Amino acid sequence: MSWYYYSDAKEAKARIKKEIAKRQKKGEPFRVVEAPSGNTKLVKTFWGKAWNDNLESYHDYEYRLPRGRSYLRQGNVYDLLIEPGRVTSTVAGSELYEVRVTIKPLKEDDWNQIKEQCSGQVASMLDLLAGKLGAGVLKILCDPESGLFPKPKEIRFSCTCPDHADMCKHVAATLYGVGVKLDTQPDLFFVLRSVDPTDLLSSSTLEISASQDPSLAEEDLSALFGIEIEAEPVVIESIPEKARKTKPKVGRTKRSTSDK
Template sequence: MSRYGEYWDYVSSAEKKARAAKAVKSLAKTRKLAPVSANTQDIASTWWGRSWIKNLVGYADYSSRLPRGRTYLRTGSVIDLVVESGRITALVTGSQADPYEVSITISPLITRTHNKLVEKCRKSITSLSALMAGEFPSDLEKSFLARGDGLFPSPREIRFDCTCPDWADMCKHVAASLYGTAVHLDERPELFFILRGMKVEDFVGTVIEEEAREVRKKAKVKTSRVLSKKDSKRLFGV
């Protein structure tokens, strides 16, 4: 229902797809778009994407509102979605001719939690690729997913706005954008760290330093095994 007390007419999935395609065709002439869609039931398939959704639906404030956005995402209605530091912006097609503008603000991870998780992470993560793949010990995973004290934002750390006339706290366009973010995290998990104002290097700094030292050590050993021209003459009499 709109804020004016009127019910929107039912729009089929086919019509939603047609409206989205038309909007993309029109806007693509003047700007670069990053459309998002999902063809699977679960929407996300990687640890970061699935955990993003799991965190959101775990809060009662969101659990009843998020499902409305799944259909919009699957019909390609999220025609543009950008994840940047502390912010998600999106264009989502709806009942009107022009797409609605969605803005979602995510608070940065508080320093205390950041430092605690960095310390745990540096002791457990074996490589940057392992972190990006969601491959880490179960105790670290629990710390990442901890409510209000983990990596993922709680409702009090999320603010959203949409230009649609829906009076609900979380409209379907915002919900679709939140689901669309999970798809982006599937493709580029490093975006999560950017979104929360963190440097991924902080979480694997020790690992990277150790790997660099090992490379330098091997290079030094290899260099020491190379005989100088003078030593070669002395050894082989040439």
């Protein structure tokens, strides 16, 4: 039940605007995650779609996902950061809430198996990041059991909002925000899973792969995704262990839905 009437909502909006301005003054960027509004497809590329499809396959999450999607489309998700094993963001609701999602790193054995199965079949980084791969490789990478995507039991999340649901709309908005980010920066998927995508390239293709020539990669990726690729430094510090141990800055940690 919502006890926020229109005037309360308006008041909250003004309060949040003020709070954002205050925190920006202190040096927090508050960069909004730009997501298409209305009925335009949320994501367009292979990895963005694959991420969202995987998200929507978690039946435990299905009730919260639509609200999260509209939250994201309305521009309420800020400073979404994807690091090894961790996603953080600030989401505007009635207040500003801090969201943290931790994802267990891909098991070494599983990664080795994926590498072995894909051996010699991934021609270049560009093909991999664009999802231009054979059906066999795609099946291996997207397999719900042994593929690259995290399973619900490997995901934990927390939010500083007072919502007692297992997954609040702020977490759902953040998870969809990851899909939107992957649309323009698909390499972040591999950062999140704490694996090196060049491991999937065979040694002969590695020599000519775009990863060896970052300028070429950026140029081609810009053309490929129709966007300006910012030369943003990729966070490679290995933090999943730490991330799992670190408690959220504020608020309580909620159980993952898979704990049920």
